[in-house]
Amino acid sequence: MNNNAWRKLAFATGGIVLGVASLQVSPAFAGGLTTYDFKVTNLTGVLAGKTFDGSFSFKNANFKKQGFESFCDTVGCGDNPSAFEIDTLVDFEFNFLGRKFTQFDEPYRRTSVYFLDGVPKNIFYHQNDGGYQELPETEGSPVIFVMTYTGGGAPYPPFLYQFDGFGGSYSGGVGAGDVIFSERVSTHKPTPEPATLGGLSALGLGLLMSRKKKTQKSA
Incomplete structure (x- = not known):
């Protein structure tokens, strides 16, 4: 094999070795995120019309879409009556009367x-524990609101709000x-597992070695 051919082979195999070495420090992609948008609508009272x-995202690695499941912020699952997943709700935001509320604004981090069977049913978010708040669009009327779990107890509406009575x-x-x-x-396209990429790299190395042998025979 001439020098140019050897240099090409060394460069290619070196790239493969570097790729395998990189895989050893890169974490495998396990699961992913599922994101839902939601709307609070059909409002009664002074906000009618x-x-x-808002939206939320959660880690879906353990999302079985069977029976009752919930995805929660760091502290807990609020009124969840059964099994739950902690630290799986990674993002939550709700745009209400000119302000964006996140999971960090829920007073006890219980968002x-x-x-139920893979279908979203309710959100638990209790802003009312933080007291009435003046928001950009409330025109001098501080407000509280809750999104609440509606199963296994009193039939609360999914969303409730109340303005104070002082003006x-x-x-x-x-x-x-x-x-x-x-x-x-x-x-999002999941990153292949390291074992898969390692197998592809080994296959590429095998093909290069095969070409090397053919070149030696023809030399």
């Missing part, structure tokens, strides 16, 4: 989402609404 939106155009207003979910289509 308005719609508010949770509930599924402003929404003074004393109360109402309820529905929460409608839609799954966001993911464009």
